[in-house]
Amino acid sequence: MTWDWEFTGKIIPDLLDGLVVTVQATLLGYVLALVLGLAVALARRVPVLGTAVFAVMEFIRCTPLLVQLVFVFYLAPSYVSAFTVGVAVLGVHYAAYTAEVYRSGIEGVPPGQWEACRALSLPPHRTWGAVVLPQAIRRVIPALGNYLIAMFKDTPLLFAITVGELMYQASRIGGVYFRYLEAMTLVGLFFLLVSVPSAVLIRRLERRYAAV
Amino acid sequence: MPQYETPLGAGPGAGGPLIRFDGVVKRFGDNTVLDHLDFTVAPGERVTLIGPSGSGKTTILRLLMTLEQVTDGVIWVGGEPLSHMPKGGRLVRANERHQRRVRRQIGMVFQQFNLFPNMTVRQNITEGPVHSLGVPRGEADRRAAELLEMVDLADKIDAHPTQLSGGQQQRVAIARALAMRPRILLLDEVTSALDPELVTGVLDVLRTVAETTDITMLLVTHEMQFARDVSHRVLMFDQGRIVEEGPPEQIFGDPREERTRAFLHAVLD
Ligand SMILES: Nc1ncnc2c1ncn2[C@@H]1O[C@H](COP(=O)(O)OP(=O)(O)OP(=O)(O)O)[C@@H](O)[C@H]1O
Ligand SMILES: [Mg+2]
Numbered sequence: 001m002t003w004d005w006e007f008t009g010k011i012i013p014d015l016l017d018g019l020v021v022t023v024q025a026t027l028l029g030y031v032l033a034l035v036l037g038l039a040v041a042l043a044r045r046v047p048v049l050g051t052a053v054f055a056v057m058e059f060i061r062c063t064p065l066l067v068q069l070v071f072v073f074y075l076a077p078s079y080v081s082a083f084t085v086g087v088a089v090l091g092v093h094y095a096a097y098t099a100e101v102y103r104s105g106i107e108g109v110p111p112g113q114w115e116a117c118r119a120l121s122l123p124p125h126r127t128w129g130a131v132v133l134p135q136a137i138r139r140v141i142p143a144l145g146n147y148l149i150a151m152f153k154d155t156p157l158l159f160a161i162t163v164g165e166l167m168y169q170a171s172r173i174g175g176v177y178f179r180y181l182e183a184m185t186l187v188g189l190f191f192l193l194v195s196v197p198s199a200v201l202i203r204r205l206e207r208r209y210a211a212v
Numbered sequence: 213m214p215q216y217e218t219p220l221g222a223g224p225g226a227g228g229p230l231i232r233f234d235g236v237v238k239r240f241g242d243n244t245v246l247d248h249l250d251f252t253v254a255p256g257e258r259v260t261l262i263g264p265s266g267s268g269k270t271t272i273l274r275l276l277m278t279l280e281q282v283t284d285g286v287i288w289v290g291g292e293p294l295s296h297m298p299k300g301g302r303l304v305r306a307n308e309r310h311q312r313r314v315r316r317q318i319g320m321v322f323q324q325f326n327l328f329p330n331m332t333v334r335q336n337i338t339e340g341p342v343h344s345l346g347v348p349r350g351e352a353d354r355r356a357a358e359l360l361e362m363v364d365l366a367d368k369i370d371a372h373p374t375q376l377s378g379g380q381q382q383r384v385a386i387a388r389a390l391a392m393r394p395r396i397l398l399l400d401e402v403t404s405a406l407d408p409e410l411v412t413g414v415l416d417v418l419r420t421v422a423e424t425t426d427i428t429m430l431l432v433t434h435e436m437q438f439a440r441d442v443s444h445r446v447l448m449f450d451q452g453r454i455v456e457e458g459p460p461e462q463i464f465g466d467p468r469e470e471r472t473r474a475f476l477h478a479v480l481d
Binding site for chain 1: 322327
């Protein structure tokens with residue numbers, strides 16, 4: 001099988017559409033993972049609730065993302081789009097990981113900071129909102145960034161629930177023309193084109209925030 | 213000017229001591245650090261705690277700041293219990309709300325400064341007054357500027373703590389504690405983490421505070437000359453008990469107890 005440049009040109013627009021969906025799903029899922037992960041990290045500090053939340057998160061971490069996607073997809077009512085299911089499952093799945101990252105960040109805040117808050121009688125919302133979380137989050141920005149890339153690389157799994165992302169487009173094209181070489185090569189290339197600059201950016205953040 | 217509620221006045225502690233330790237016991241596991249400790253501090257008095265490592269000096273200050281909780285006994289501040297609260301005619305363990313209210317009269321400066329690195333010097337100083345005492349922002353800012361003037365760091369108001377030397381950070385920490393207008397200031401080895409050449413600047417600031425205010429101070433320090441100059445009374449501790457107490461001239465010049473003599477001999481060499 002030889003590379004066909006004309007065919008390549010023809011399929012690029014469809015693949016770019018797929019890339020847009022991939023990026024959208026990643027970003028939306030990531031925002032969900034960041035917000036939900038923080039909520040989970042905080043909830044885990046509450047006595048009974050914390051244990052329950054911990055159990056649910058362990059369960060999520062111990063089952064494959066693909067299984068979770070397919071399971072929720074078939075369980076969800078039909079008016080919920082595949083894209084919504086995909087974003088929600090990605091977000092919840094990765095929240096189980098970002099929660100751990102936040103937790104380690106919070107634990108890394110020196111005890112002296114808590115004690116200073118107490119000595120100033122700061123109300124809890126200031127202790128958390130103005131002292132602990134800003135310091136905790138700052139030190140975990142690189143770790144959170146790594147999960148953005150990991151999540152991006154997991155989006156082809158959405159293919160299994162018919163979300164029109166990059167992988168889905170490529171395999172659809174393959175199915176129509178019985179040619180996979182160009183489409184799949186481009187998929188790999190597109191992923192590289194997004195992942196590599198993101199990784200470089202995250203390394204930079206790492207250097208910048210490591211100093212604190 | 214909005215002030216914290218002053219429990220002295222008509223309260224049961226009027227005219228009495230500002231701080232009272234009443235049979236205070238503190239254990240960590242089976243390590244008894246304080247064993248039925250009793251002592252009082254009068255309003256405006258400056259008391260230095262000395263004693264060998266592990267004798268419980270830090271623990272006493274941390275109990276007052278409510279960073280630790282007593283195992284037994286009661287701590288009184290301004291005639292009100294700090295560790296406990298009255299309920300149905302009896303004293304029960306204080307809840308967080310009660311402790312917050314009583315604790316507001318107390319400020320603390322830590323050995324490691326503990327400034328908030330994510331805030332500027334100004335924010336460090338105004339955070340407590342604005343968010344804990346409800347002082348209006350403008351007034352808190354003015355007060356921060358005044359206090360920075362006093363600690364000789366007026367030009368650092370917009371700096372971040374990481375841009376300051378240890379001595380400068382500690383002076384900001386003193387300003388931050390004073391911004392809360394405490395009646396009691398706790399100082400735990402506040403110069404121990406500093407390079408020797410930065411110690412004098414911090415001690416000078418504290419001398420000024422001692423001379424110009426009537427804030428009650430409890431200090432732990434190894435700077436014996438400083439302790440001699442500013443304190444009214446020295447308490448010598450060993451194994452969680454007061455071995456000897458008296459005015460600084462007597463304790464440093466003519467200690468009666470052998471343990472005090474041995475301790476002073478060891479630190480002054
Ligand atoms: N959080 C804690 N957990 C367990 N033990 C503790 C804790 N804090 C203090 N201790 C113990 O309590 C005792 C008194 O400690 P403390 O820090 O009050 O002594 P200190 O007089 O301040 O000593 P130093 O001069 O070394 O600062 C020590 O034996 C110490 O190990
Ligand atoms: Mg100590």
